[in-house]
Amino acid sequence: MITNEPNSLYCAAKNRYESMPYRRCGKSGLRLPALSLGLWQNFGEVDSFANAQSMIHRAFDLGINHFDLANNYGPPFGSAETTFGKVMNKSLKPYRDELLISSKAGYDMWPGPYGIGGSRKYLVSSCDQSLKRTGLDYFDVFYSHCYDPDTPLEETMQALDYIVRSGRALYVGISSYSPVHTKQAVRILQDLGTPLLIHQPSYNMFDRWIEDGLTDVLLDENIGSIVFSPLAQGLLTNKYLQGIPDDSRASREEQIYLNKDSISQDKLQKVMELNKLAQNRHQSLAQMALAWVLNNKAVTSAIIGASKVSQIEDCVAALNNKEFTPEELNAINQILES
Known part of the structure; x- marks a missing residue:
């Protein structure tokens, strides 16, 4: 039974900031941990609360002090925020700052024309609902989760500006915007007086779209970035070295981002070759994949997902070997391009 009483049994590790590197986010005063924890999967109402709480606690003990949510994370929608709110109330409230x-x-997110998109009505209403579910007074960062072609970009950015000026968030970001729309968003927010802090795109060895223009925009404009799916939804781990296991995410019929149809034998062969290279670096494949995305100078932080504590520990261990030789980078490129 979950109560509203703080969990006096949890006390954050005293050495939590000793090993995690923190990187300046663009030209702001904010620094992000090299790895952040995303609650997209495994933190919903259908998942174990005890496991979710253990993962959040362990992440914080390891120096991961950034937790990434969205209104529709679950399942069902909203429940990841509710889970996080319970953890905050039970044990993390003393560490809010x-x-x-x-x-x-x-x-x-919800039925009808005002439950999706980039309108001011949707963004502000959703932010209020998210604050209520998490029990927070404000978010540190609030994002436009995706570009909405049916809403003027000026309206979407004005909504983000209002969310900051009304005290609902401290900073604003955008996610999965194209290079062109990112530049437009930067200019609009500059004129409004609420700078764009950060962009959150997908990025991994098999999904390198940001290298085609977006990283140039981020570097030119001095905008931070935090990449999601750095492990390609688990494909860049040891889970798929022997094919697609029955209990994997890709085996579930409801998955649209990673499924059996999207994993070819050619891609699995590349995974095996990449794993050999990781072994030569004395890393797991996941560790090498994380180090690789962090090697991009436009990347501030990488969002990891997890279903158990040991996966978080394995990911953090990637930070022990972040450097690549030119020969290693060339070998990775050759594998990916073959």
């Missing part, structure tokens, strides 16, 4: 907590709105 040490934490960076973000949420987003943009994708389908």
Whole structure:
């Protein structure tokens, strides 16, 4: 039974900031941990609360003080925020000022025309609902989760500006915007007086779209970035070295981002070759994949997902070997391009 009483049994590790590197986010005063924890999967109402709480606690003990949410994370929608709110109330409330907590709105959330998109009505209403579910007074960062072609970009950015000026968030970000729309968003927010802090795109060895223009924009404009799916939804781990296991995410019929149809034998062969290279670096494949995305000078932080504490520990261990030789980078490129 979950109560509203703080969990006096949890006390954050005293050495939590000794090993995690923190990187300046763009030209702001904010610094992000090299790795952040995303609550997209495994933190919903259908998942174990005890496991979710253990993962959040362990992440914080390891120096991960940024937790990334969205209104539709679950399942069901909203329940990841509710779970995080319970953990905050039970044990993390004394550490609120040490934490960076973000949420987003943009994708389908509730029925009708005002439950999706980039309108001022949707973004502000969703932000209010997210604050209520988490029990927070404000978010550190609030994002437009996706570009909405049916709403003027000026309206979406004005909504983000209002969310900051009304005290609902400290900073604003955008996610999955194209290079062109990112530049437009930067200019609009500059004129409004609420700078764009950060962009959150997908990025991993198999999904390198940001290298085609977006990283140039981020570097030119001095905008931070935090990449999601750095492990390609688990494909860049040891889970798929022997094919697609029955209990994997890709085996579930409801998955649209990673499923059996999207994993070819050619891609699995590349995974095996990459794993050999990781072994030569004395790393797991996941550790090498994380180090690789962090090697991009436009990347401030990488969002990891997890279903158990040991996965978080394995990911953090990637930070022990972040450097690549030119020969290693060339070998990775050759594998990916073959």
